[in-house]
Amino acid sequence: MRNPNSLAGGLLAAAVAAFAFGGPAVAFPDKPISYIIPFGPGGESDVTARHQQPFFKKMFGQDLVISYKPGGGGAVGWAQLNSLKGDGYTMMGVNLPHTVVQPLQKDVGYKTDDLVPIIYFHYTPDAIVVKADSPFKTLEDLVDFGKKSPGKLTFSGSAKASANHIAQIRFDKMAGIKSTYVAAKGTGESNQFLLGGQVLASWGYTSVGAQLGAQARMLAVAMDKRHPGFPNVPTFKELGYDLISGAYRGIAVPKTTPEPLRKQMSEMFIKVNKDPEFRKRLENDGMAVIDVDYAGMPAFIAEQKKVLTAVAKEAGIVK
């Protein structure tokens, strides 16, 4: 080796030239990406983002740096998303039904169409959860109680106008009962009330069923087919109630992010999504993985808007 320094220098110059003339498609991502969660730490959005971190690092070599911007049920973050830089290094978690229902209710600082999601990668199906020692053994037990004592069937759930709340209102109509919904600060508090016996049951997600393990049972899940992690829990459909719903989670970017970058980011996260180990982890935690990419986004959002607007109107939470 004649002069390692000059060889290294030459290589460095070549590399720099490659980056300088390479253009974004080649170099992206060349630094960590900021991943903002519009909720507090510890929730489903946070946990699934943390699941993505190691896979993203392994596949693309860069860190996802998670930070939090809670407030207004996510509204504070979404209202500010489009004021952030659209260079591909800033993105934010995005959720349904929140982003459809919130702007319909009142001025929350953004409109559904302002947001640019590039992927929806999982949803947590709604489920009715009861304590393990609850007298309700089947969904029918619960519905019978609801019919006999209107108002006395108490459910806890996370926040008002959330997936939990909407599911409670819809199911009440379908089953012809009148239950009482107690809005908790979040899933954590909702679980606390359930386990403490402050309420008789809880409208939660399949992920709650996974989280509470043997302390609780699910009476039914709002899915098309039974959840692979809970083969003994029937779906609402099987039991005669047409309820397929849940909270969807994805990633959105600022509006100013150019098209090619949006497509590229979408492909990257779809790749993470397709990893079998990643899917297994999410399913273990009770999530249902879906792969809605940037190309399929307009159709998906249009469908969701139609369904959720109708549901929200029916539930009386929007005019």
Place this chain on the structure above:
Amino acid sequence: MLGIEYLVDALTPTHLLIALLGVVAGTVIGALPGLTATMAVAVLVPFTFSMPTASGLIMMGAIYTGAIYGGAYSAILLNTPGTPSAIATTFDGYPMAKRGDGDLAITIACIASVVGGLVGAAFLLGLSPPLAKVALAFGPVEYFWLAIFGLTLIASLSEANLVKGLAGGCLGLLLSCVGVAEVSADIRLTFGSQTLLGGIEVVGALIGLFCVPVLIDLVGTPERHLKVTGESRGFRLPEALAIAWRGKFNLLRSSLIGTFVGILPGAGGSIASLVSYSEARRASKRTERFGKGEPDGVQASESANNATVGGGFIPTLVLGIPGTPPDAVILGALLVQGVRTGPNLFTEHAAVVYTFIYGLFLATVLMLPMGLLIGRYAYRTIVTVPKAMLVPAVAFMTIIGTYAIRNSIADVVMMILLGVVGWVLNRFDFSPSPIVLGLILGSIAERGFVQAWVLGTATDNVAGMFFGRPISLLIIFFIALSLFYPLLARRWRLKQEAMRVE
């Protein structure tokens, strides 16, 4: 029994190093106003992914412990709680620093924090499942009464200026209403502003109301910041230990209160330290000295808030419900590692859990030498640095810290605004603590009330809901006690004096 076999696993050199680094990092971060324990833990979680589960947990626990202790530094030296759980430390810590006993206060805070942390960890080790059941017995109504209790404590602590204390508390309650309402999600007091939608952030308000007036005064007066005696007196450890021994019942009681309040998810270190401070004051023979630099006050507050660390892990590990915000982050990290929380955690994942708990003991014990060392440097720095450098440095840190909480410039603006308001109020003898406590407790009280009301009307038993439950009645009893005890005690004392005169 008690997983003693895992004690050996916890005491490996690697774990020692991890715990050491964690405690040091946590203490430094906690000391900087605006940087909270939650932030410290959240930022460092990704590093723990590459570690084995138990080691990662030990690191997070050590950081958390250190951060809660570190909040005492700025509380004592700058009258700014580094974290909300150090609010009660300012009551006596800062007066002690002003009269030249800052080094003593820091050493006392260190010892108290270690004692509190050990007590909390001991309960976590031995009594987690039954204590978790106690936590579950607290429903919305109990949280409501607990928040009311906290608010009445504000009143009793402001004895000298009762009306002003209550006014401050009410202002705090009003501020807590800004933004999205608890439960009903109505938008209130935002005046159409997008930024106020997120409400008034507690830590920003804390820094604004406590720290900014201090900084303004520092700039406005020519004297030195804190009184300094001639030579350095080292750690003043013997003195501090004597005070700790004298106050051993106080330390124990406060640690128990801290552990117990820590078990209740969402209650927080601020309530714990406030309640123990108040109890310490009530039970002490030197009641009048509290608030003027009584070491027992610092001991009460610091042991309680570190006890919440161990206490908070109880619902987190047993129920999967985070006790405090840093617990939520740690819970998330546990889930990602595939560890299922729940009552079976102690049996299914015994290795991880017991190694972690012993690691927590380890970190707490290591906090003593480390805390003393760092404390000494902190004290020397603050005391010797000229004001011209101190004020800009602290101001800069507060801005960065406030911004870092929610990545929001609005929070920084709010901090400065509230700071100016706080300074003006200071000149009229309004203390900042009632305002901040009102801000913190307002949301807990409102949520508890609304939820309890909904449940009460659903079961057609509103009165029974609010006044019929055993734990609620106990809390109501304490409320009555804290409201009427000072009056009764004073009347009794006057009667005693009158009898003696005759």
